[in-house]
Amino acid sequence: MKKLLIIGASGLTGYQMALLAQDEYHLFGTYNHRNIEIPGCDVFHLDKTDFQQTKKLIEKISPDIIVDCSALHNVDYCETHQEETLLVNVKAPKFIAEKCEEIGARFIYISTDYVFDGTQESPYTEESKPNPLNFYGTSKLKAEREIANVSSNYAIGRTSLVFGWNPNELSGKKSSSGKTMNYVIWVLGMLRKHEKVRIVNDQYSNPTYAPNLAEMLLSLAELDQNGIFHTAGQSCVNRYEFTLEIADVFNIDKRLISPVLSSEFNQVADRPNKPCLNIYRIEKLSDIDILTSREALIKMKKNEEKYE
Numbered sequence: 001m002k003k004l005l006i007i008g009a010s011g012l013t014g015y016q017m018a019l020l021a022q023d024e025y026h027l028f029g030t031y032n033h034r035n036i037e038i039p040g041c042d043v044f045h046l047d048k049t050d051f052q053q054t055k056k057l058i059e060k061i062s063p064d065i066i067v068d069c070s071a072l073h074n075v076d077y078c079e080t081h082q083e084e085t086l087l088v089n090v091k092a093p094k095f096i097a098e099k100c101e102e103i104g105a106r107f108i109y110i111s112t113d114y115v116f117d118g119t120q121e122s123p124y125t126e127e128s129k130p131n132p133l134n135f136y137g138t139s140k141l142k143a144e145r146e147i148a149n150v151s152s153n154y155a156i157g158r159t160s161l162v163f164g165w166n167p168n169e170l171s172g173k174k175s176s177s178g179k180t181m182n183y184v185i186w187v188l189g190m191l192r193k194h195e196k197v198r199i200v201n202d203q204y205s206n207p208t209y210a211p212n213l214a215e216m217l218l219s220l221a222e223l224d225q226n227g228i229f230h231t232a233g234q235s236c237v238n239r240y241e242f243t244l245e246i247a248d249v250f251n252i253d254k255r256l257i258s259p260v261l262s263s264e265f266n267q268v269a270d271r272p273n274k275p276c277l278n279i280y281r282i283e284k285l286s287d288i289d290i291l292t293s294r295e296a297l298i299k300m301k302k303n304e305e306k307y308e
Contacts, residue, residue: 157213159277234295
């Protein structure tokens with residue numbers, strides 16, 4: 001069995017990837033702030049910005065594949081904590097990529113649709129020119145370029161609005177940037193308490209179901225091609241439309257949801273309006289059924305009892 005190391009296995013994407021990979025790989029995972037138990041996975045504490053500790057763990061495990069699922073992705077936090085963001089999102093992944101080169105491992109890095117400015121009407125391809133509007137997107141773009149410069153065996157998966165079940169998020173444990181839960185869990189929590197929510201209708205994305213993203217990332221791990229791949233859901237919808245879908249699928253009163261413009265919120269960092277991703281390349285290279293937002297929500301609802 002190949003050895004797979006998931007850095008950030010306690011987070012949403014890393015956790016779902018570990019569940020999917022546990023029978024196919026000799027599996028290792030790390031956590032930083034939020035510990036987690038995963039069947040069939042040896043879990044270690046790791047602060048990936050401690051380069052000596054990271055070096056020791058990689059050399060101890062000597063993995064065939066490393067997937068970095070750990071990042072600062074609270075957009076407003078990144079805007080006001082730029083040095084920390086560079087360390088976590090750029091310098092640490094570059095260091096891990098260099099260690100992969102030394103041991104002959106493949107490196108998988110997760111990037112974002114926020115590398116684009118969202119002004120293009122049609123979905124962005126992997127060849128589209130990036131132009132991030134905020135520091136989070138800037139940090140991810142820097143990391144993409146650093147990794148490409150130092151790696152000979154790598155893949156970068158750009159994704160968008162990742163959602164799904166995760167024990168740490170359901171328990172309310174905070175990540176390193178203060179986020180406790182993904183968008184869908186937040187919406188469900190609010191609506192099930194019969195609280196009204198005001199949701200922007202001018203910010204679009206490809207809502208991506210974490211188990212579906214895990215499938216795409218694992219396919220990149222076994223791919224014999226390097227480069228950037230858009231690994232996101234099928235649908236390009238705005239947050240208001242997506243929130244109505246959440247309420248519909250989970251049988252919640254949609255009258256609690258009202259649309260607003262982004263300008264009505266005093267957000268620290270600018271957001272791109274429509275950075276939707278073209279996923280043709282990953283569809284062509286894999287046989288994965290990439291889900292629409294509604295299909296993904298239906299699957300999520302069916303799996304809810306496993307996390308209650």
